[in-house]
Amino acid sequence: MLNTAPTAPRPLAVLVKRFPKLSETFVLEEVLGLERLGLPLCLYTLAPASDELVHPQVAQVRAVVVGVPARLRDAPGAFAWRHARLLAGAPWRYLRALREALRAGGPGARAFLRGGWLAAQLQDDRAAHLHAHFVDEPADVAGVAAVLAGLAHSLSAHAKDIYLAPPAALTRRLGDASFTVTCTEANRAALQAAHPQAVVRRMYHGIDATLFHPAHRTSPALVPRLLSVGRLREKKGLDTLILACARLQRQGIGFTCDIVGYGEQQAALEALIDQHRLGGHVRLLGKLNRPQVLQRYAQASVFVQPSRVAADGDRDGIPNVLLEALACGLPVVATRVSGIPEVIEPGRNGVLVPPDDPAALADAIAALLAHPGQAAALGRAGRATVLEHFDNTRNLQTLIGLLETLHAQPHACAAH
Known part of the structure; x- marks a missing residue:
């Protein structure tokens, strides 16, 4: 699937708001499940972890967690260098992404700034695909980063991010993604109604039934x-x-x-x-x-x-x-x-x-x-x-199958 290099598989990049987060065990279970299945991962966060208490299973995660700076003043030199590199490398792609971001106003400009930082990091980490959890801010940042890095991206939709999203923004995010997975049939129906042409699949969360016994x-x-x-x-x-x-x-x-x-x-x-x-x-x-x-x-x-x-x-x-x-x-x-x-x-x-x-x-x-x-x-x-x-390993085959199908298509990344 993502093993496009003969010796070192290119990793799947996963973007979340925070990691770890005590209440988001579904993200932890997905990360651990994908690593158990042999997928190399890179984890990126939009905000630092805020819980002093963490689940012990977090220590089992092998992927390095990299934080995306929140504001220009947090890392002005890094932002400037990374955006300049992206502009020089693919000027038309950069200008197209900038134009689309500016149409969204202030949130779009912030997503463009952070998406550029992340895009350069994705290139440095040789990521093969970007998958973002939540169809709100992470979806916007992922959409920009994927365009600038020349990658396809996909989304996981959960609850609040679906039902509190402005309808036009939700439709845009679904259309920009190669596919979206969500954890209930009720969610899938709501997302499909928001964008009938989008690829939306139900993927139930899975748990470790040997631990919960x-x-x-x-x-x-x-x-x-x-x-x-x-x-x-x-x-x-x-x-x-x-x-x-x-x-x-x-x-x-x-x-x-x-x-x-x-x-x-x-x-x-x-x-x-x-x-x-x-x-x-x-x-x-x-x-x-x-x-x-x-x-x-x-x-x-x-x-x-x-x-x-x-x-x-x-x-x-x-x-x-x-x-x-x-x-x-x-x-x-x-x-x-x-x-x-x-x-x-x-x-x-x-x-x-x-x-x-x-x-x-x-x-x-x-x-x-x-x-x-x-x-x-x-x-x-x-x-x-x-x-x-609700077996975690079995249910993650939905995500893996979607990734395999997408990346088996010629020029899958460039098309998005």
Whole structure:
């Protein structure tokens, strides 16, 4: 595929906003999966890592991470030299990319500046192809860099980057890319509607089912433990979970609930817990790394994914934590939002309820706690679903196949 040199394969370049990022385990899993499959990678970031806590698996990544300077004043000499080199090497290509960028105004000019820096780096690193995660800022920078470097580029689309993007910008980004992959069928349909001629393929995220395994589960606790993991933001619906917990408490059902995550709704959720006097039942645990989250999966009785579509249109795709919980054999209660029904088949491998419905969520949780045999059967079926449809190595063949098809075409890079 990318092995165009007889002795040293040219690497696949991957552009992300930040790496590593605690909440973006799907990027980490993709990078590790591609490296396990033998692809040499170069990783580029648009912003420095901001999480003090990191997953231990980050240490397994072999690719060197290179940061793209954010502003001209951060590296004026490097920007000037790299852009001058690109202009001298391919003046018409450079001027065409500049003209297109300027049409987009300020964001286009910034993307052109950073894209030029990245293009020169791609040439120095002998990259064969550029793949960018998120169809917002990284897509703009990747589009410029690919043109200036004479490469094809592709995109991975996820959630917020799709549903909060200006329609015209989203259409342009999809059209500029050789292809786009996305993690749910719901996303694929939305992207295809935005640009019917674009090449868009569904590629489910995959997880390591040997790491997330029922063998790690501990004996059931005397008091059932609910678990939810995710950023503390509107689309996660964690206020609905807290209200459901209040109903369970009023019904005299014994339980505890751990919520793992961080974000802008921390204070509001703490206030809601206090308002309903749930301090002895519901805990906000903050940031945890993967071994710590694995411990929570091992101790949990039921996993809850109460996602919703936020007021601004933001939504989940298929949360990786949902797949992790299923792989661990946990019974799951989730909501009918976005790509979640592509995973959960009610009554077979989990329970689905409407979003923003604390009563329905509480009733579903209570039913699972009251019928542990049924809950265990759902957990076993949930793991089987992950093994069949969400294996990381198998799902990455979609991306590899698209790359192989593209680069088997004569002049594939030059055409884009």
